[in-house]
Amino acid sequence: MPCRGRRLPDRKAADGPASEGNGASGSRGLEEGGTIRAKADHPKGAVLCFPKKSVGATENAVLFAVGAEGATRLEHCAREPEVVHLCRFLKAMGAEITGEGTEQITVYGRRGKRLLSGCRYRVPGDRIAAGTYLLMGAATRGHLTLSGAPLDEMGAVLSLYQKIGGQYTRKSGTLVADSKNVQHAVPYVETEEYPGFPTDLQSLYLAAAMTLEGKSCICENVFEDRLRTAEELQKMGGTLQICGKWLTAEKSRLHGAEVVSQDLRGGAALVSAALAAEGFSTIRQTELIERGYERFPETLRELGAKIIVEKEI
Incomplete structure (x- = not known):
């Protein structure tokens, strides 16, 4: 994952998707030379709290949670429209998500081998x-x-x-x-x-x-x-x-x-x-x-x- 321009020093922690909860969610992450490598063999739901609001971190956590087993609660989320539209798109594919557009989003991950299905979705104006x-x-x-x-x-x-x-x-x-x-x-x-x-x-x-x-x-x-x-x-x-x-x-x-x-x-x-x-x-x-x-x-x-x-x- 290439990194873009640096955030101001007191906001850097927000760029890591819910770093405080990585172990609890069954994932491992490593940053090397501007590249983030992550692996999750058996991802599970967890409670993840972002130290600072971040659109990218919120979106990545939502995507991760959709594929994890059980429920994931994300706290101190970004409320930008881009996050809302991503959640609506995933819901149209069959994901169960509540709270998009607020500071707390709950994602009910996969049960068994249930997968998302295709859908028709209109991308909104930028x-x-x-x-x-x-x-x-x-x-x-x-x-x-x-x-x-x-x-x-x-x-x-x-x-x-x-x-x-x-x-x-x-x-x-x-x-x-x-x-x-x-x-x-x-x-x-x-x-x-x-x-x-x-x-x-x-x-x-x-x-x-x-x-x-x-x-x-x-x-x-x-x-x-x-x-x-x-x-x-x-x-x-x-x-x-x-x-x-x-x-x-x-x-x-x-x-x-x-x-x-x-x-x-x-x-x-x-x-x-x-x-x-x-x-x-x-x-x-x-x-x-x-x-x-x-x-x-x-x-x-x-x-x-x-x-x-x-x-x-």
């Missing part, structure tokens, strides 16, 4: 992808329509969008957003667990903040490596200051530059800043971006962006 396009529209003062956006899961980003001057209407899963009046920065933004402002959209707001009047102070509480994108944005003329987990952004005259994607969301933020900047920008390591967005360059072209992908030349 709230982070929808938030990405919304904030890119804010950075470029664009107008866009998002169909199938999970609006009920986007409260934090929609609230921020309104605060900076964005206007939107919503109807039957469609979001129509108009950024022509986007103007003022939000003085303080803090990334939090759901339903707070998501860390995955911190870099996207940062790109937009550099086009706004005033100063934004951003506190990154989840992944410290998210701040690496700020260094690349400085190459484009971004007026940014980094101090620990804090970052301040001021209105900047952005210009084209050659920059490198540091991660999936940071790479999307670089594209957003490049679209808002004067001149031509080159962004390297775009494979990091494309692994998280379907038809990303094509979608942006359909919205009016001028983008050339080197492999197409």
Whole structure:
């Protein structure tokens, strides 16, 4: 299992799926050089409590518990929509799960040799992808329509969008957003667990903040490596200051530059800043971006962006 950017020091324990209960659940785990190896010959249900909330740890524990014998109670779980959708998908396949969307999830594992069965399941819209396009529209003062956006899961980003001057209407899963009046920065933004402002959209707001009047102070509480994108944005003329987990952004005259994607969301933020900047920008390591967005360059072209992908030349 490859590891992504480091969590802040006081949250690292959350990345290990319920480490306190591994022995009780019949599993053994070992970490070697950034790779986690785990084995469970006869997994059994247990009570597992996460020291910190973590989407990945919760999801892995749910998947493990579905295949274990007996009931497993997971405490201090992440409540993000992605966890809820995973549980609903497993329930559609025959799993018995209660409590998804709360801090306590109970999974009633397999009995005897009973296995999950196939099912038909509609994958819901991606709230982070929808938030990405919304904030890119804010950075470029664009107008866009998002169909199938999970609006009920986007409260934090929609609230921020309104605060900076964005206007939107919503109807039957469609979001129509108009950024022509986007103007003022939000003085303080803090990334939090759901339903707070998501860390995955911190870099996207940062790109937009550099086009706004005033100063934004951003506190990154989840992944410290998210701040690496700020260094690349400085190459484009971004007026940014980094101090620990804090970052301040001021209105900047952005210009084209050659920059490198540091991660999936940071790479999307670089594209957003490049679209808002004067001149031509080159962004390297775009494979990091494309692994998280379907038809990303094509979608942006359909919205009016001028983008050339080197492999197409």
